[in-house]
Structure formats: C-alpha cells, structure tokens
Amino acid sequence: MRTLSLMMVALAVAGCGDSAVQNAHKAVAYQLQDPGSAQFRADRELGDGSVCGEVNGKNSDGAYSGFGHYLARKGAEGFQVTLDPQARNPEAATACGYPLAAVQAPAPAPAPLPVAEASKGVGEIVGVKWSVQLVSTSAGSARLVSQKLKGYGYAAYVTHEDAVSRVYVGPFDSRSQATRKLDQLRREHKMRGVIVRYRGVGDLPAASVAHG
Numbered sequence: 001m002r003t004l005s006l007m008m009v010a011l012a013v014a015g016c017g018d019s020a021v022q023n024a025h026k027a028v029a030y031q032l033q034d035p036g037s038a039q040f041r042a043d044r045e046l047g048d049g050s051v052c053g054e055v056n057g058k059n060s061d062g063a064y065s066g067f068g069h070y071l072a073r074k075g076a077e078g079f080q081v082t083l084d085p086q087a088r089n090p091e092a093a094t095a096c097g098y099p100l101a102a103v104q105a106p107a108p109a110p111a112p113l114p115v116a117e118a119s120k121g122v123g124e125i126v127g128v129k130w131s132v133q134l135v136s137t138s139a140g141s142a143r144l145v146s147q148k149l150k151g152y153g154y155a156a157y158v159t160h161e162d163a164v165s166r167v168y169v170g171p172f173d174s175r176s177q178a179t180r181k182l183d184q185l186r187r188e189h190k191m192r193g194v195i196v197r198y199r200g201v202g203d204l205p206a207a208s209v210a211h212g
Contacts, residue, residue: 024051024072027079032057041067049074052096055083071095129198130178131170134191139165152189154181159199171198 018026021043029038034057043053051074054067068085071092084092087101135145142158142165149156154169169185172178178195185191 020045020049020074021051021053024053024079024081027072028055028070028081028083029057031081031083033060034058034062037064039064039067046074046095050095051079052092069093069096069098129171129173130175131168131172131196131198132178132182132185132193133196134167134169134185134193136164136166141165142167154185168196168198169193 024043025038025040028040029035032038032055037058039056041054041056043051045051051072053070055070056064056067059065065085068083069087069089069092070084071082071089072079073082073095082089082092087093087098088103090100093100134149135142137145139158139160142160145167146156146158149167149169156167156169159166159168169181170178172181175195182193182195185193
C-alpha cells in the first residue's frame with residue numbers, strides 16, 4: 001500500500017515540470033519519518049533516469065539521524081525508493097557506485113575445554129585434590145576426633161606439624177565434592193571447617209600424616 005502511494009506521489013509531480021532529481025527528492029522524502037525535514041546532497045541522475053544520492057532526516061526523537069545513501073529507481077509508474085543508511089544493500093550500492101560497508105564477522109566460538117577440565121565446576125583446578133580441615137588440637141584429641149569420624153563413615157586423617165595436630169576429611173577429586181561433605185558435617189555433626197588443598201605426605205617434609 002505504501003509503495004502504491006509512493007508511485008502516486010511520483011506520478012502527481014511528474015507533469016509539473018520538475019526535474020528527475022526533484023521528483024526523486026519528493027519520493028525519497030515521503031519514505032522518511034518526518035518528510036519535511038529531508039536534507040539531500042551528492043545527488044546525480046543515472047542514464048536510465050534513476051537518481052542516487054544521500055538523504056538525512058529527523059527520527060522519532062526529533063534529531064537528525066545522519067546522511068545515508070538512497071536509490072530512487074525510475075520505473076514506468078514512478079520512482080521506487082531504496083534507503084540504505086548503513087550501505088549494506090548490494091543492488092543500491094552497485095547502481096550508485098558506493099562501497100558496501102564491511103560486515104563484522106561473528107566472534108569465533110571458544111575452544112571446548114578438555115574433558116577433565118569441563119567436568120569441574122567454577123574454582124576447580126585440574127589435577128588438584130581437596131580436603132575438609134576441621135580442628136587443630138593436640139595429638140591425642142585429634143586421634144579421638146578422627147576415630148569418631150571414621151565411625152560415622154568419613155575418610156578422616158590426621159597431620160602433625162609444628163606440634164599441632166589437624167583433623168581432615170578427604171581427599172576429594174573436586175572442590176565441589178569437598179564443599180558438599182563440609183555441608184554434611186555442619187548439618188549432621190555441627191562441625192565447622194574450611195576447604196583446603198590436599199597435601200600428600202611428600203608435601204609435608206616436616207610432618208607426618210596418620211590415617212589410623
């Protein structure tokens with residue numbers, strides 16, 4: 001319907017003695033949100049009577065949106081207008097001789113994580129094991145706590161370092177597993193603790209690890 005109305009506008013002015021460029025201006029302005037605000041520049045008439053150029057007009061906020069290319073293609077019943085403000089219409093660009101805007105290629109998808117890393121959650125480190133550190137106390141008390149935890153089915157062990165004995169539960173293959181175990185200890189046994197990296201015997205040259 002809008003195209004038909006546009007053709008009627010072009011036909012109405014065709015017999016008034018206006019030039020092809022003037023008639024094209026009227027047809028192009030009719031396509032704008034505010035036809036009365038149309039500004040034109042770089043107009044030129046093609047060999048077939050079509051007109052190319054640039055047009056600027058006001059948007060819905062009343063501000064000019066900037067000049068953009070247009071092609072007013074001359075037909076038997078008037079002008080058919082193509083507005084190409086971003087210079088991405090191949091037909092209009094070819095007819096009017098302006099370059100198409102470069103289309104930015106989409107960013108490449110990130111490379112998939114290795115299977116071992118993809119299976120771990122946020123904060124995980126591949127190849128690192130984790131433990132729940134519970135209490136720091138004397139050697140005798142630590143052994144009693146460890147034995148009690150083992151009685152409940154936990155994999156408890158004790159380390160002795162700098163005259164301090166610490167009770168742990170673990171190790172676990174992921175931090176999330178250790179976190180779930182700590183939540184269970186808090187919920188069922190009212191025990192507090194922290195998640196730490198598991199340190200094997202080789203990492204404690206000045207200490208001993210007791211799993212019994």
